[in-house]
Amino acid sequence: NAGVTQTPKFQVLKTGQSMTLQCAQDMNHEYMSWYRQDPGMGLRLIHYSVGAGITDQGEVPNGYNVSRSTTEDFPLRLLSAAPSQTSVYFCASSDRGLQYGAGELFFGEGSRLTVL
Amino acid sequence: SQQGEEDPQALSIQEGENATMNCSYKTSINNLQWYRQNSGRGLVHLILIRSNEREKHSGRLRVTLDTSKKSSSLLITASRAADTASYFCATDKSNGGSTLGRLYFGRGTQLTVWP
Numbered sequence: 001n002a003g004v005t006q007t008p009k010f011q012v013l014k015t016g017q018s019m020t021l022q023c024a025q026d027m028n029h030e031y032m033s034w035y036r037q038d039p040g041m042g043l044r045l046i047h048y049s050v051g052a053g054i055t056d057q058g059e060v061p062n063g064y065n066v067s068r069s070t071t072e073d074f075p076l077r078l079l080s081a082a083p084s085q086t087s088v089y090f091c092a093s094s095d096r097g098l099q100y101g102a103g104e105l106f107f108g109e110g111s112r113l114t115v116l
Numbered sequence: 117s118q119q120g121e122e123d124p125q126a127l128s129i130q131e132g133e134n135a136t137m138n139c140s141y142k143t144s145i146n147n148l149q150w151y152r153q154n155s156g157r158g159l160v161h162l163i164l165i166r167s168n169e170r171e172k173h174s175g176r177l178r179v180t181l182d183t184s185k186k187s188s189s190l191l192i193t194a195s196r197a198a199d200t201a202s203y204f205c206a207t208d209k210s211n212g213g214s215t216l217g218r219l220y221f222g223r224g225t226q227l228t229v230w231p
Contacts, residue, residue, distance in 0.1 A: 043159075105219060
């Protein structure tokens with residue numbers, strides 16, 4: 001079982017370039033999310049999705065776009081990269097979870113992005 | 117702002133000692149979770165405790181939850197060098213209904229266990 005797969009693992013961009021971080025899960029999880037991790041800041045929620053066709057914003061959505069056309073895939077698009085988006089990005093998924101409360105998150109290994 | 121905050125930011129102990137990390141949060145929650153992250157890797161779920169539970173055990177892990185103080189603690193007993201990692205608490209926010217699976221993380225505690 002592959003779990004959550006993120007690509008690419010490393011990427012260097014120039015300011016203003018766009019790119020897409022890919023995330024795929026093979027656990028048939030309804031819930032998927034993107035976090036960014038910066039030194040001293042912990043993980044911050046960017047966008048999340050509760051199922052195909054449904055997405056919503058997290059804590060830090062500006063500069064990012066998402067879509068969820070299938071249950072398996074949840075790509076994160078950087079529209080015009082800025083140095084402030086240099087970070088490690090994590091994709092995570094979970095099943096429907098508890099009736100009231102978030103379920104256990106399964107994380108990918110991360111995508112390390114540097115914007116020059 | 118962060119929903120959860122871990123304390124201390126860094127903890128250094130010898131093998132065999134116990135490690136205690138604390139987490140404080142701001143709003144009512146449905147559950148609280150603890151995760152571990154080895155350097156350069158993704159996070160791995162350790163344990164989940166519901167808001168109506170006060171204590172939970174899993175192997176060498178013991179988690180307590182005090183909803184009146186909005187705090188939790190993670191105790192790792194008989195630490196090993198392999199326990200060296202960052203530990204994060206994560207909370208959802210209860211608004212009386214489903215939280216839609218959103219989890220909010222703290223900044224983490226870096227635990228170093230020396231052989």
